[in-house]
Amino acid sequence: MVEPGAGCLIAMPPSNPSPPPPPASAPVKDTAGAGRWREFFFGERGLPRLFFYLPLGFMVLFLVVPMALTLVWSVFPRDRFWMKPGFTLVAYEKFFDSGRVDTFIASIYHSGISVVVAFVIGFPIAVFVRRRIPLRAQHAVMLLFILPFMVSELIRTFALRPVLGRTGLVNNTLVNLGIISEPISIILYSPLATIIGEVMSFLPFLIFASFLAMEAVERYVFEVCDDLGSRGFNLFKDILIPLAAPGIFAGSLFIFVNGIGLYIIPFLLGGPAAANAGVIVTNAIGGLDYPLAMAISVIMMTLMIGLLYLGHRLFDLTRILEPIRR
């Protein structure tokens, strides 16, 4: 813990429980009351000490309390427009005894595919930037991957519709090239479109996380690999992926959770066949079924905490975004 007084923002004389009488020459202006106030605002045991607890307060107020409320509200019975105190597992029943659980599992599956695709595309990009781009330019190149974020997520996702649609760019190109005779209608409004949208939106996160992990892989590793003849697939499988595993995990988890929870992409691209947990929650709220929305959120939180725990056991998440070091 922080040593008492270490947090003093302004250097103050130490306050003793029984202060020695002030030197005769020192002007004694402070009344006892003002001294107490000064002590409170600037003293060792005063307000500055509390600054250290601000983040804690923030976490409690905006993380622990909402999560606890989510859990509590998920077992409340439904009222007409709201909920009323009580205990019932109806919301969970509604989730598990309906198509919702199938949708949820399907969205886990599709999200998993997005993660794999993003990894296959993104990790080599991160390795390439780390190995082949001059050291001074590496961070600048990384910044380029932020550029898409300057366009709203909504617009970026929406822009995929004319690309993937029945008379969209992809279909027209394929037809004009004579590869297919009829436009493929299942690209848009299918899980495929959702996966494409998710990869497009979240790829940069995997690249960032992988790059950070790769950045901490010492340069000698590549030279030793050159010397021993570890290249291509072997280099990735034996050396780079194990070393960057915590970073890859962090980036993948981000994509996975967003793939399940973020509702814009399946809403705009997926159609009814490709809903995810985010869509179910949105629909539940739209139907004023708050306990159901809360129950699904609790299930997602549980999944997330489980994954984090697994990741922690595997890679030690206190050192996430770092490679395994000596």
Place this chain on the structure above:
Amino acid sequence: MMTEYSVEVENLGKDFGPVRALNTVSFQVRSGSYFVLLGPSGGGKTTILRLIGGFERPSRGHVRLMGQDVTGLPPNKRGSTMVFQNYALFPHMNVERNVGYGLKLRRLPKQEIRERMEAMLEMVGLAGLNRRMPNELSGGQQQRVQLARSLVLGTDILLLDEPLASLDAKLRKEMCLELKHIQERVGITFLHVTHNQEEAMTIADRIAVIADGDLIEEAAPREIYETPQTSFTAGFIGENNLFRGRIEKVEADHVTAVLSAGKVRVPRRGLEVSEEQEVTVSIRSELLTLTASPPEGDGNQSLPAEFVEQVFLGLTTNYLAKLEDGQQVLARGIGEGEGESFAPGAPLHIVWETKDGLLLVK
């Protein structure tokens, strides 16, 4: 079949952009010898090693390993492997996986990998530590693992880039001798880069002195120490006193050189020299004595100086004196020294036997 020279470097040079890291260097390393590239930091010795290993492409010249031109080949296609400076192990692999990895890439049978790996760990003194991770090993042990990882490949040439630089002094001495013994046992060529002259003297069969992108000179350790051919080497190796001057008189086997502090006679050593030529006279500090009155006769040379101080170093004592022109002179004696003692500022003469003066023209 063994070739006579396992490493042949021909007019090798390297530029990094406008910076010339290595001028044009040529040398040969006899098969099965321990060859050391010695020189100050930034002199180009590591560049030479990396060019030989294939980690850099040369700007000019050729590298031949085992008689074969490998100039354009990648590191793993050459008959060499490298031991890197900074404990360069794979941090996520334990000792045996680190050592066996190169063989695994060569798709050898598991049983053979295991046998060769165990044998190599035994040789470098790490038997039984198979399961340790790199972070559970000391610096010396990590370098042993690196050594095993390279030697297990069975290449003809081992390149060592300052392998002992990050170890503490005592460990470095031990490892130094051990490297030498391992090299004698495996019998392959070791090419070792270091800036530490003691390390070089301990292990080398031959030393090449590299500085400012050039090979200054190449010789056996004893020759390098006793009769360096250049004033650079004389200044870098051992603790030599270098005096600049010019030649006044050339005789059959001696020359007379005028130094700023006086005239001295130096053996000519068969060198082609002429009068008025700028030369350097080098005298090893352990061959120099301080005395109050100069000795008579032709067998000794002396220069007037004044005493500065003495520093007791345990095995030896350093005596510092100052010539009239202000140049510091170092004389070393064994132990506390039986010679005369002087007060600071006392006038004296520095004396050496005429045969110990070394004339250097480069």
